[in-house]
Amino acid sequence: MTRKLPTLQVSENTTASPGAEDLLRILDSLDAAVYVSDMHSHDLLFLNAYGRQQWGEPDGRKCWQVLQEGQSGPCEFCNNPRLLDAQGRPGAAVVWEFQNTQDGRWYQCRDQAIVWSDGRLARVEIATDITERKALEDALKASHHRVERLAYRDELTQLLNRRAFFAACREQLACLPAEHVFAVLLIDLDHFKAINDAHGHAAGDHVLREVARIFRAELRDSDILCRFGGEEFALALPGTSLSDATALAERLRLALHASPFAYAGQSIHGTASIGVxxxxxxEVSLENLLKTADQAMYRAKRQGRDRVCTASAQE
Structure with missing residues (x-):
């Protein structure tokens, strides 16, 4: 049985002109919602077959009653005002994306104001379902974030990697006043090879993760901690004096010294040599500052390890 096409009504007791049946066939064949609503009263003047299948028959309801969920009045996000020019006349079309509050699906909407046959201003919207496209975009964004995270994060400890450390330090140096002090710490875990040899590389990985956790607990949000490579960590302290940086280094050393790592029923003790x-x-050159901290760190190792050394004037 052939479905009887609805009559396109522009006002009560007024039917569309000849040729409307062909127009309705075209509109009902579209794989997109098409509707017309009064821009003042929000009366739903027309809804094509796609729209009726998605949201039901209009039955004299307002557009916000049919197309949206939980609305007690015109939608707050209604963009009718954007469709009119400064003189209140129909302006350019507006294309936007929107997640429908009733079915939860995403639509790309093309809205335009027109003058209806009886002189009233009406809004015409063509809404195309782009839910699958949005899902793909979200998946691509998530993939991009994962790749970005891998590019800037150490996979084992989830700290910044060396590349990200240099970028973050340079960004901070560009923002801080010239007279502010910038401190760095280079931290090398003592006898780390012996931990790997005695307990296995999985135990060594566990120690590195725990060291990162212990250090993070002692730091401010503005401090820049990274796994510099192997068993070496670097810490940048923007706006921190040499004495304050040395005091923090000592706290980190003591926190590490006081926290043996439990792994596979064994207790693994770790210490670190730290240069400040x-x-x-x-005046700072980041590379020279790190080189100076590195020299101080090796001095700490030569002096017996498990200690903090501050850069000397010669260094």
Whole structure:
């Protein structure tokens, strides 16, 4: 049986002109919702077959009653005002994306104001379902974030990696006043090879993750901690004096010294040698500052390990 096409009504007791049946066939064949609503009263003047299948028959209801969920009045997000020019006349079309509040699906909407046959201003919207496209975009964004995270994060400890550390430090140095001090710590775990040899590389990985956790607990949000490579960590302290940086280094050393790592029923003790250097932001070369901290760290190792050494004037 052939379905009888609805009559396109522009006002009560007024039917569409000849040729409307062909127009309705075209509109009902579209794989998109098409509707017309009065821009003042929000009366739903027309809804094509796709729209009726999605949201039901209009039955004299307003557009916000048919197309949306839980609305007690016109939608707050209604963009009718954007469809009119400064003189209140129909303006350019507006294309936007929207997640419908009733069916939860995403639509790309093309809205335009027109003058209806009886002189009233009406809004015409063509809404195409783009839910699958949005899902693909979200998947691609998530994939991009995962790749970005891998590019800037150490996979084992989830700290910044060396590349990200240099980028973050340079960004901070560019923002800080020249007279502010910038401090760095280079931290090398003592006898880490012996831990791997005695307990296995899985135990060594566990120690690295635990060291990262212990250090993070002692730091501010503005501090920049990274796994510099192997068993070596780097820490940048923007706006921190040499004395304050040295005090923090000692806290980190003691926290590590006091926290044996439990692994596979064994207790693994870890210590670290730490070198500290600092310079004013206006004079600092990040590479030279790290080199100076590195020299202080090796001095700590030569002096017996498990200690903090501050850069000397010669360094």
């Amino acid at each position: 250097a600092a310079a004013s932001c206006g």
